[in-house]
Amino acid sequence: MIRTQISLSEQEYEAAKREAERLGISLAELLRRSLRAIVPPEAGPPWMRYAGMVSSGDARASQSVDDVVYGRKD
């Protein structure tokens, strides 16, 4: 992740905060999702357009595949 700073109008900021709250995500995540929807897929091999195609919100998503697919043992 690269940290950066952006300037928003008060109106844009409030609108973005409301939308983030409505979706239950952070403002940063809302802005990342917005960027991904707008910025064209990066150049490179055709499969790279699928890199980061979803955002589950789970940092351990790839380590809990079995729990999701097969279910967690009681």
Place this chain on the structure above:
Amino acid sequence: MAAKTDVYVDTGALIAFADASDSFHTLFRRLFAQPPRLLTTTLVLAEGHGWFLRRFDTTRALQFLAMAQAMTPLRVQSVGSSEQRAAVALLRRFSDQPLTLADAVGLHVMETNRVRSCWSTDRHMALTGVPLVIHEH
């Protein structure tokens, strides 16, 4: 003798590549950008498809399969009766571990294809001695 392959790709690597939230996303994004010869199995694709069905929806699950089809360096090995037999033997050998059949088939095809590295986030995939890429980076 099967053709030599550089890397075995497990379900977790594909999920980490596709999921921007995953802590290994950056690593696998970089690795898949310039991949060597890759190998996986139909069971891995079934697990990945199932994960997207459970976590998201049919649209995302189909996109996952489209992603795998677009990855031309990725060879998908079918799982037949011989792979199943070998995998069951591995499940018995490692019966103290919560290995899935997909894991065991993966361990078997890594051996038969003389794979040198495994792209996985699952420590069980190192049981037969093939190094996991997450430990090398």
